[in-house]
Every structure is written in structure tokens, then in C-alpha cells.
Amino acid sequence: MNHLQHWGETLRLLVELAGTAAFALSGVLEGARKRLDAVGIFVVGFLAAFGGGTLRDLLLDQRPFFWVQHVEMLWAVLALCLLAMSFMRRHHFEATLRGIAIPDALGLGLFTATGVHQALVMDMPALVAVLMGLITGVFGGVLRDIVCNQIPATFSDHQPYAVCAFVGGWVYAGAWQLGAPGWLALLACVGITAGLRWLALWRNWRLPAWQT
Amino acid sequence: MNHLQHWGETLRLLVELAGTAAFALSGVLEGARKRLDAVGIFVVGFLAAFGGGTLRDLLLDQRPFFWVQHVEMLWAVLALCLLAMSFMRRHHFEATLRGIAIPDALGLGLFTATGVHQALVMDMPALVAVLMGLITGVFGGVLRDIVCNQIPATFSDHQPYAVCAFVGGWVYAGAWQLGAPGWLALLACVGITAGLRWLALWRNWRLPAWQT
Amino acid sequence: MNHLQHWGETLRLLVELAGTAAFALSGVLEGARKRLDAVGIFVVGFLAAFGGGTLRDLLLDQRPFFWVQHVEMLWAVLALCLLAMSFMRRHHFEATLRGIAIPDALGLGLFTATGVHQALVMDMPALVAVLMGLITGVFGGVLRDIVCNQIPATFSDHQPYAVCAFVGGWVYAGAWQLGAPGWLALLACVGITAGLRWLALWRNWRLPAWQT
Numbered sequence: 044m045n046h047l048q049h050w051g052e053t054l055r056l057l058v059e060l061a062g063t064a065a066f067a068l069s070g071v072l073e074g075a076r077k078r079l080d081a082v083g084i085f086v087v088g089f090l091a092a093f094g095g096g097t098l099r100d101l102l103l104d105q106r107p108f109f110w111v112q113h114v115e116m117l118w119a120v121l122a123l124c125l126l127a128m129s130f131m132r133r134h135h136f137e138a139t140l141r142g143i144a145i146p147d148a149l150g151l152g153l154f155t156a157t158g159v160h161q162a163l164v165m166d167m168p169a170l171v172a173v174l175m176g177l178i179t180g181v182f183g184g185v186l187r188d189i190v191c192n193q194i195p196a197t198f199s200d201h202q203p204y205a206v207c208a209f210v211g212g213w214v215y216a217g218a219w220q221l222g223a224p225g226w227l228a229l230l231a232c233v234g235i236t237a238g239l240r241w242l243a244l245w246r247n248w249r250l251p252a253w254q255t
Numbered sequence: 256m257n258h259l260q261h262w263g264e265t266l267r268l269l270v271e272l273a274g275t276a277a278f279a280l281s282g283v284l285e286g287a288r289k290r291l292d293a294v295g296i297f298v299v300g301f302l303a304a305f306g307g308g309t310l311r312d313l314l315l316d317q318r319p320f321f322w323v324q325h326v327e328m329l330w331a332v333l334a335l336c337l338l339a340m341s342f343m344r345r346h347h348f349e350a351t352l353r354g355i356a357i358p359d360a361l362g363l364g365l366f367t368a369t370g371v372h373q374a375l376v377m378d379m380p381a382l383v384a385v386l387m388g389l390i391t392g393v394f395g396g397v398l399r400d401i402v403c404n405q406i407p408a409t410f411s412d413h414q415p416y417a418v419c420a421f422v423g424g425w426v427y428a429g430a431w432q433l434g435a436p437g438w439l440a441l442l443a444c445v446g447i448t449a450g451l452r453w454l455a456l457w458r459n460w461r462l463p464a465w466q467t
Numbered sequence: 468m469n470h471l472q473h474w475g476e477t478l479r480l481l482v483e484l485a486g487t488a489a490f491a492l493s494g495v496l497e498g499a500r501k502r503l504d505a506v507g508i509f510v511v512g513f514l515a516a517f518g519g520g521t522l523r524d525l526l527l528d529q530r531p532f533f534w535v536q537h538v539e540m541l542w543a544v545l546a547l548c549l550l551a552m553s554f555m556r557r558h559h560f561e562a563t564l565r566g567i568a569i570p571d572a573l574g575l576g577l578f579t580a581t582g583v584h585q586a587l588v589m590d591m592p593a594l595v596a597v598l599m600g601l602i603t604g605v606f607g608g609v610l611r612d613i614v615c616n617q618i619p620a621t622f623s624d625h626q627p628y629a630v631c632a633f634v635g636g637w638v639y640a641g642a643w644q645l646g647a648p649g650w651l652a653l654l655a656c657v658g659i660t661a662g663l664r665w666l667a668l669w670r671n672w673r674l675p676a677w678q679t
Contacts, residue, residue: 083621086622102313104528171329189404189613192613192618193404194404198296199289199290206294313525316528383534406507410614411502411507417510
């Protein structure tokens, strides 16, 4: 049993690392596309990776931030940005988010679950908790796009992204209400969020558009 | 007397609901104009409705937020956004802020009064209190416009809007200093803010422009 | 000795005033270039002057803000914005940041030192402290540019600016670790940050660019 738990913890950590790396890379790619300099790319990568969780902690009035408690994650993102930039300079590669779709979707699910969990622990109403999950998962990318001076892609590319996190967040809140064990709620939230996201990408689902 | 007080409370609630709805609608209209998807429109509507008060509470370090304490307002704005979107899809109506000018001006006045009041209760200096009123009334729209990737309309359309809230805020702070009863300060602030705003719209007042 | 200390304090205050004025002016100039109205220009001037420190205090969960404790600074920035605007209207002068490069660089150094200091006092890790210094020095301008709907100049003009603050911040953190007296750490941080900034402007140093 202890053995299993240990494996679960390791898996969770791996998903967290992969998700954070994918979020940071989405910032690096966006910054490179907008021709930011090295400082700008690091800031945008940092915002994409930690901005959502930081905004959630600000709103919930929680300290210390994730990246203060685990300052090694800051160093890791800093190193990742430097690596990605030196790689981009040499290989002239097409800036694309497609290559990081899998870890990005996993990260979206995990971050959403973390946000919902923290709000539920603080006895927030379910809708607020789900919004906190959404903010954790999605607002890193929103802040990234605001700094890059464009309408947040999540709100304008008409691909389901935040919607997947919204559904996954309700799954987590529901499992919590039903008294399910933590690992099950987490697994269900990540599975459904990431699964919906992959389905949406694969089947090319579109959110409704307005004829104004 | 109790009867009167009850009517006052009901009136205040009605203005608050009308103002919040007008602010949320301004977000929905802006989001539709920018061709956001359903998620984006909800976020922008939410930001326009609750962003100003949330920013004020963050700055004043106050919890819980209005929309955590009254989670039914969150549901109401969510429903309003859905209604507005389905209406817009069917009626192809010209997105305009003109139709919501009256509740919007009332909301501006009420939100400003609320912000000034909260800061005064915390013994903030008068100028800080007036700024908090301004932030409560105006920064929902500012955040809406930042997410929609445009210069905040309040700062660039050269129509008096924040200025009305600024004057109204000083009226509230002055009435407070003079020891006037709360309902009178509130009434004066809302009346003067909304009155100035209507006058500005009616007489087409313009703020000074620069020849740079 | 007391005499010397008094002079040191006065000097620090002068640098602080000059830096704040330079930051506020950078906001006024940016707002004028974007043809904001008077309200917008004041908000952008205020954001440029106080935004970085306010964001740092929000993140570190510290109150009261600098501009709440020293409300006379708010009045001063308000007066400065009014003065600058009336001057601009009469003199039709070329909006430029070049004229404020010297106080701006001094302010960058001082604000960075203040941010690093506050985080170190709270026992934050060195990297977090340096980031807090960076945020204090640089994010006023970032918020100014976000409200003015452009990519933050610090991240996209490929001139070293944040990098100077980053180096200066490490100098402060290093001096602190070595147990150097506060005035020496402050002097070293301001000197190196401002010195690097001037060198960068004078020698026209460029940050690396990407060929995407």
C-alpha cells in the first residue's frame, strides 16, 4: 500500500513538472513570436507557468506562493527558458503549441484540480471553487497573452480549453461532495479535463461564434 | 420609520442589481464585438461586473469578496451572460452601450459610494478613499477592456466617466467628514455621479485633448 | 556621524522623489502619445509611479501601501500630472523618455533595492527577493504599457533595463548575505543598476534577438 502511494506521489510530481514545463514553454513560444527580448521571454514564461496559481493564491489570500515554497521550480523554469531560447536561436524552429498539447492538457487538469481543492478546503461555495480551479489552470495563459498584447487565445480561438477545465472542476467538486478519496477525485478531474481537451483537438470541436 | 428603512434597503438592492447587470452586459457586448467565444464572454462579463470591487478588496486586503459572500450573484451574472448570448444569436442586434447608459450610471454612483465607504471605515485618508471608490466604479470596465486588448474606453473616449465618479466620491467623503447620515451621503454620491454622467452624455461634454 | 546620517537620509529622499517623478512622467508621456484623456493620463502616471511597489506589496501581503502611508506623494504625483499636461498643451513638445533617463535610472536602482530589502527582511529566498526587486523597479512601467495597450517596452525594445535591475538586485542580496551595512548595499545596488543602465544607453547595448 505504501508502495502504491509512493508511486502515486511520484506520478503526480511528474505530471506537475511536465505541466509546468509545458505552460512555461507556451510562454517562451509566444514571447518569441512577439519578438520579445530575453527578459521579456523569461517573464512571459514565468507568468504562463506560475501566473494562474499566483492569482488564485492572491484571491484566496494564501501565502507562501508555490514558487516561494519551492524556489527550485523558479530556477528550473529559468533554466528551461534559457535552454529553449538557445535552442530556438540555433534551430530556427517553427514556433508552435502543437508539440506541447499533451503535457499542456495534463497540466491544465492537474492545476484545475489543485485550485478547486484549495478553495474547497477553505469552505468556499462549489461555484467559487470551480472558478478558482479555472483561474489556476487558465489564467497563466491569459496573463501571458495580456503581456504579449493580444486577446487571450483561450477566449478567442473558439477551441474548448477553459470549458474542459470547467467540466473537470465540477467533477472534482462533485467527487469531494460525495466523499470520494482525494486520489480518485484528482484522477477523475485530470482524466476528464485532459480527455475532453484531446477529444476537442482531435475532433476539431468549435465553441459557438456570434454573428454581431 | 422601519417601513421607510425597508423601502430604502429595497431601493438600494434594486440599484445594485441593475448596476451589476448593466456592467456585466457592457462586458458581454464588448466581448461579442471582439468575437470572443462563450467562455471569453462570460469572463469579460464577470470582470466588468465584479472586477472593480474585487480589485478594491485585494488592495484593502478584505475578504470575503462580494461574489463569494453572495454566490447567487455569480449565478445571476452567469445566467445573464447566457441569456444575452442566446438573444444576440437570434436577433443579430447592434452591439451598443447606449441602451444601458441609465443603469450603468446608477451603478457607477453606487459602486463608487461603496468603495469610498469601505476605505473610510478603515480610516484611510480621504484621497485614498476616493481613489478606492474610483477603482470600484471604474476598474471593472478597465479590466474588461484590457482583456479585450484595447485601451480602456474610460481613459480614451474623452467622455467624462471616471471624473463623475471622482466628484461623487469627494461628495461622499465630504458628507462623511461632516457627520451626515449614511443614507444621505449615499444618495448624494449616487445622485451627483449619475447626474453628472447623464448631463455629460446629454450635453456631449468632452474632456480636454492633447496636441502632441 | 549623525550629521552624515542625516545627509544620507536627505540624499535617499531626493533620489526617491526624483525617481518617482521620472516614473510618473514616463506614464504621462506614454498616455499623451496614446491620446488618453486627463483621467487616463493621471491613472497611467500613477501606475507608472506606484504600480511596481503596489504589486510587490500585494505579493508579499504587506500593508499599508507606500502611497497610503505617504498620501502626500499621491497629491504630488497628481500635481505633477496636472503640471505636465498643462505644459504639454502650451508647448507642443516632443514626447520623449530621453530627458528623464537619468532620474529614471536612479529610481530603477533605488526601487529595486527597496524591493529586494523588503523580501529579504521577510526571509524570502534570494532569487525571490531579487524578483521582488525587479517587480518593484520594472512593473510600474509594465502596467503602464499594458493599460496603454502595447507590449511592455522593457520586454521588447531590446535595450537592457530589467537586466540592470536584475544584476543590481543580486548585488544587494549578496551584500546582505555578507553582512554589509544597509547604506553600503543600497549604494552598491543603485550605483550598479544606474551605472549599467547608463552604460547600456551610452554604448547602445542590445539584448539578443530571435530569428523565429
